[in-house]
Amino acid sequence: MFRLHGFFTQNSRKPLYVLSELGVDFEFVYVDLMAGEQRTEDFLQMNPLGKVPVLEHDGRFLAESGAICRYVANVIDSGLYPADKLQRAKVDQWLDYFSCHLGRWLTTLYFETIIRPRANLGDPNRRSIEEATKFIGQQLPLLDTHLTGTQWLANDALSIADICALAYVEQSRDVDVSLQSCPQVSDWFSRLDQRDGIVKARALLQS
Numbered sequence: 001m002f003r004l005h006g007f008f009t010q011n012s013r014k015p016l017y018v019l020s021e022l023g024v025d026f027e028f029v030y031v032d033l034m035a036g037e038q039r040t041e042d043f044l045q046m047n048p049l050g051k052v053p054v055l056e057h058d059g060r061f062l063a064e065s066g067a068i069c070r071y072v073a074n075v076i077d078s079g080l081y082p083a084d085k086l087q088r089a090k091v092d093q094w095l096d097y098f099s100c101h102l103g104r105w106l107t108t109l110y111f112e113t114i115i116r117p118r119a120n121l122g123d124p125n126r127r128s129i130e131e132a133t134k135f136i137g138q139q140l141p142l143l144d145t146h147l148t149g150t151q152w153l154a155n156d157a158l159s160i161a162d163i164c165a166l167a168y169v170e171q172s173r174d175v176d177v178s179l180q181s182c183p184q185v186s187d188w189f190s191r192l193d194q195r196d197g198i199v200k201a202r203a204l205l206q207s
């Protein structure tokens with residue numbers, strides 16, 4: 001049994017969506033970051049770095065969303081993280097791309113325009129917003145080109161890279177970034193957005 005401790009934002013959604021898509025038995029424990037629950041003694045015992053998400057499995061703990069997704073898919077030998085070395089590296093390539101580039105910039109916009117006001121963290125940082133907007137404008141069309149002729153990010157097959165990327169790209173709805181001029185990205189997004197595992201996982205965030 002897996003237990004995921006997380007918040008409602010993208011780093012927690014990545015493993016939440018992966019666990020749900022893998023169809024494994026798991027529990028989601030909401031950690032209210034706005035209330036500082038990540039700094040309680042109990043939480044710091046699980047992750048001394050004071051960050052979500054944290055996975056609890058057989059009494060042991062693992063942090064970092066990407067590591068959690070890989071671990072869970074590995075433990076159950078899921079094809080969503082393929083065993084073939086090159087195919088696996090391709091999945092890693094897209095996981096890293098989203099953490100370091102497109103996903104990172106969408107998250108910057110989400111933080112500046114949604115989280116910062118909600119958490120009373122002062123005025124949005126205009127320079128960060130401009131920088132993120134510029135890079136998103138450059139990177140979305142490149143992703144669109146990549147997705148021309150393939151349904152999924154890596155190996156022409158659904159993988160944990162797509163599921164994690166969804167958690168980043170869905171932020172576009174809240175930060176006013178349109179996918180309309182990128183039809184392949186829009187199609188890829190719709191294919192993922194409607195999946196049972198994703199819909200079920202989102203329901204856990206609302207309960």
Ligand SMILES: N[C@@H](CCC(=O)N[C@@H](CS)C(=O)NCC(=O)O)C(=O)O
Nearest residue numbers: 009011033050051052053064065066
């Ligand atoms: N690289 C980490 C980032 C984790 C992270 O920054 N988590 C944020 C929420 S998205 C957090 O716990 N913030 C609380 C804090 O820093 O006090 C991952 O992918 O899991």
